[in-house]
Amino acid sequence: MAATPTVQVIDSGAAIAVTFKGGQTSRFHAIWLRDNAWDDKTRSPGNGQRLITLGDIPPGTSIASAKTESGRLLITFAPENKAVPYDLEWLEAHAYDRPLPKTRGWLTPEVESWDARLNSNVPSGDFTALKSRPAALRDWLHAVRRYGFGKITGGPVENGALFQVAALFGYVRETNYGRHFEVRTEVNPSNLAYTGLGLQAHTDNPYRDPVPTVQILYCLENSATGGENMVVDGFRAAERLRDENPRGFDLLTRHCARFEYAGSSGVCLRSRRPMIELAPDGELVAVRFNNRSAAAITDVPYADMADYYAAYRRLGEIIDDTSMEVTFKLSPGESFLVDNTRVLHARKGYSGAGSRWLQGCYADKDGLLSTLAAMELQDKEAA
Numbered sequence: 001m002a003a004t005p006t007v008q009v010i011d012s013g014a015a016i017a018v019t020f021k022g023g024q025t026s027r028f029h030a031i032w033l034r035d036n037a038w039d040d041k042t043r044s045p046g047n048g049q050r051l052i053t054l055g056d057i058p059p060g061t062s063i064a065s066a067k068t069e070s071g072r073l074l075i076t077f078a079p080e081n082k083a084v085p086y087d088l089e090w091l092e093a094h095a096y097d098r099p100l101p102k103t104r105g106w107l108t109p110e111v112e113s114w115d116a117r118l119n120s121n122v123p124s125g126d127f128t129a130l131k132s133r134p135a136a137l138r139d140w141l142h143a144v145r146r147y148g149f150g151k152i153t154g155g156p157v158e159n160g161a162l163f164q165v166a167a168l169f170g171y172v173r174e175t176n177y178g179r180h181f182e183v184r185t186e187v188n189p190s191n192l193a194y195t196g197l198g199l200q201a202h203t204d205n206p207y208r209d210p211v212p213t214v215q216i217l218y219c220l221e222n223s224a225t226g227g228e229n230m231v232v233d234g235f236r237a238a239e240r241l242r243d244e245n246p247r248g249f250d251l252l253t254r255h256c257a258r259f260e261y262a263g264s265s266g267v268c269l270r271s272r273r274p275m276i277e278l279a280p281d282g283e284l285v286a287v288r289f290n291n292r293s294a295a296a297i298t299d300v301p302y303a304d305m306a307d308y309y310a311a312y313r314r315l316g317e318i319i320d321d322t323s324m325e326v327t328f329k330l331s332p333g334e335s336f337l338v339d340n341t342r343v344l345h346a347r348k349g350y351s352g353a354g355s356r357w358l359q360g361c362y363a364d365k366d367g368l369l370s371t372l373a374a375m376e377l378q379d380k381e382a383a
């Protein structure tokens with residue numbers, strides 16, 4: 001039952017306990033509250049940026065008094081004798097007094113892992129709608145954040161059209177492969193991606209640090225036999241490995257693999273990162289998997305190397321399991337985007353008959369998420 005919010009000073013002023021109107025009680029430290037004050041001496045009213053450093057706040061800051069009043073919390077801090085109002089809704093949304101997640105490899109609620117069952121519901125948007133209707137773009141970006149990939153149909157069939165996809169949410173990330181790269185059969189390929197061979201599902205360029213976080217592949221011609229694209233959720237693969245072999249999962253998260261690419265003159269890219277990356281609190285944040293650019297692994301203790309390799313092999317088997325695949329064949333003017341920190345992509349082999357021409361480029365996930373978050377904020381404010 002909804003109640004009037006209440007506040008109690010606890011631990012001799014080192015903290016408060018707030019009971020919100022829904023009945024939930026959360027504690028907040030004096031130093032945290034003071035650092036997160038929104039008065040115009042602490043935060044710029046214009047851009048919201050903090051105007052002080054932690055060093056400007058006395059180390060012995062405590063709460064002299066606290067009360068709730070008309071939806072706000074009023075706190076007076078000692079020794080500054082500074083009174084600051086807080087929005088209770090903001091405080092409730094930023095409460096940190098909760099148990100730590102226990103599962104290693106947990107996912108943020110914005111993300112949902114998937115397998116081949118998503119074939120019946122591939123996230124997809126129409127190019128014209130995405131360009132002209134903000135709500136369509138917001139829904140598509142929301143799906144990309146949730147599932148880590150999305151298709152776009154109905155785009156123009158013209159050289160460089162992929163840049164228009166990147167411009168929907170951000171900017172192209174240029175690399176040594178250029179601002180974009182061509183994906184079609186070459187006689188002397190500088191990279192296996194440019195042949196007709198099938199490729200095992202992989203994340204791109206794990207030898208970069210940071211990796212390109214978004215990849216766009218745009219189809220301009222596709223009359224060859226085969227050559228379907230497929231995507232696999234690296235997060236679901238990691239979860240499966242964890243559930244069937246916790247020690248193997250642990251080894252792939254706790255030790256760095258190494259990746260390298262030195263296939264072109266003047267290029268020698270190297271990285272040292274785990275295949276499955278967790279945040280310090282166990283959140284699953286990234287997967288790197290690419291057989292072609294895996295370098296010698298030298299950061300696993302001798303005693304663990306055999307088990308590490310068994311886990312690496314098993315992760316590959318899970319990734320190759322057809323029950324994990326979402327598959328689609330792109331027609332000219334169609335494209336797809338992957339979150340390259342999470343979703344692996346692959347291509348089935350294709351024959352020399354007909355032609356297959358895709359253009360690819362990289363972009364940045366932070367820009368994509370920023371565009372989406374700004375749209376969501378705008379919608380919230382308008383509501």
Ligand code: FE2
Pocket residue numbers: 193202203204345
């Ligand atoms: Fe690739």
